[in-house]
Amino acid sequence: MSSELSGILDHIEKINELDLDDVAPTSHVVTLENVLRPDEPRPSWPRERVLEAAPDAGDGGFRVPSPGG
């Protein structure tokens, strides 16, 4: 995979030919002001419902090996 990635990066590096010094970067294409909504409490999904999809659930949570272990 490393030769494939090098080939892709070589292609990507063609953007180095461009003069981009005074160009502002774009992270979002649509001009939106801050989008605000009232901070109103809403019910969350029931815990059992969310845990249904977990590979290993127990004691009302997601069971994982101890991070310290």
Added chain:
Amino acid sequence: MSELLSFTGAQAAARIRAGDISAAELFDAYRERAAADDLNAFLWVADAQDEHANAAGPLAAVPLAVKDLFCVEGVPSMAGSRILAGYRPPYTSTAVANLRAAGAAVLGKTNMDEFAMGSSNENSGYGPVLNPWDRSRVPGGSSGGSAAAVAAGLAPWAIGTDTGGSIRQPASLCGVVGLKPTYGAVSRYGMIAFASSLDQAGPLTRDVTDAALLLRHMSGRDSCDSTSIGYPDEIELPTTDRLDGMVFGVPPELSAEGIEPGVREVFEANLTTIEELGGRLEQVSLPHSPHGISAYYVIAPAEASANLARYDGVRFGHRSDSYDGLTELYEATRAEGFGTEVKRRIMLGTFALSSGYYEAYYGRAQKVRTKIADDFRSAFERVDLIVTPTSPSVAFPLGAKTSDPLAMYMNDYCTVPMPLAGIPAISIPSGISEGLPVGLQLAGPAFSENKILNAAYALEQVLGFEGIPVAA
């Protein structure tokens, strides 16, 4: 093929509302066809009518094929990935919820490149989709299952998503209509994310009217997606059959070099048709668009590398059987669950975002994105719409490009500049080359969908392309 299956979505909806055909009969006919699918277009097919469908709504319980990455409550939603094998989400995406509220019935989930990363559907964790025009060829991607299902008459219409061309390119390769709306037109809530600043949902249909109808009902502002905007005006069903007074820009950068001769020939004929319908052609330059692929393959993998961090074997999806400790759980789960292309893009993305390389790759790519958007802005001061071929080639044989990722990426050459600029574009069937469909792409400024749909409709009347291949 029975008459029932010959109707477009809009025609079927009108007949159901008029009482000429029954919604249950139509659903059963498609359900049977989709369940017998030998193109591998479907990953899941409903076994009964969708209980959320509404025959009284404008979409009249007409069956809808849904790309696998749209979450539908209780229905497998795996984004074509083994890491989400068997995942049934606890909620439904807004796009699907909106369409159901308008009456649509979910028929099934369609196959796709894993996490929408691909242009041939060969990156699906569940095997490739076959092109109904020629089963030895790819349907395009990543919405290849949706495109193939519509082309083969396994569904009257479908929805997909487009990040760098994933609606338009498979639509082109399968001979159907595919529309990528303006970024923000359709809520991304409940769409399994690939690259969040580019992803946009849209319709794949047999004709332009159906695309307009689905778009009208799937779009809208959604408080669950703060980047969603909806449309300033309602999406209208197109009626124009002339192009008088419209100016079409032809950018040499996206219509000459790298386009195979057969596709170019069809494109040239399409330009003549535009003039015959009263449209005027003007050459425009999009000088930075050839750098679109470079910018895209930095920005999209960078965003994907962050979005895909959530697949760790803890909250949902696959978890490895063999691990010792938490770190190994993550590593083994991701090594087993992700396919090669997804791993390649996570590595590209994390590299492009890494300290020391961030400015050179991600920073510069974002600036190229600005230049590409500026090119379009200047072009649209002179022309109404821009026309290009949708894909540089017709559908290629399975396996032809799998060993060369860069060659695969070049399939998106004509389609990546538009999502980078956030603007809408449609692909319509526009001719045949080597016995395979060719697509014409029309792009316009943000929120110009009504204009795009009208022009596409006028062209469709003359190009007179049958949406369903003889092979089906």
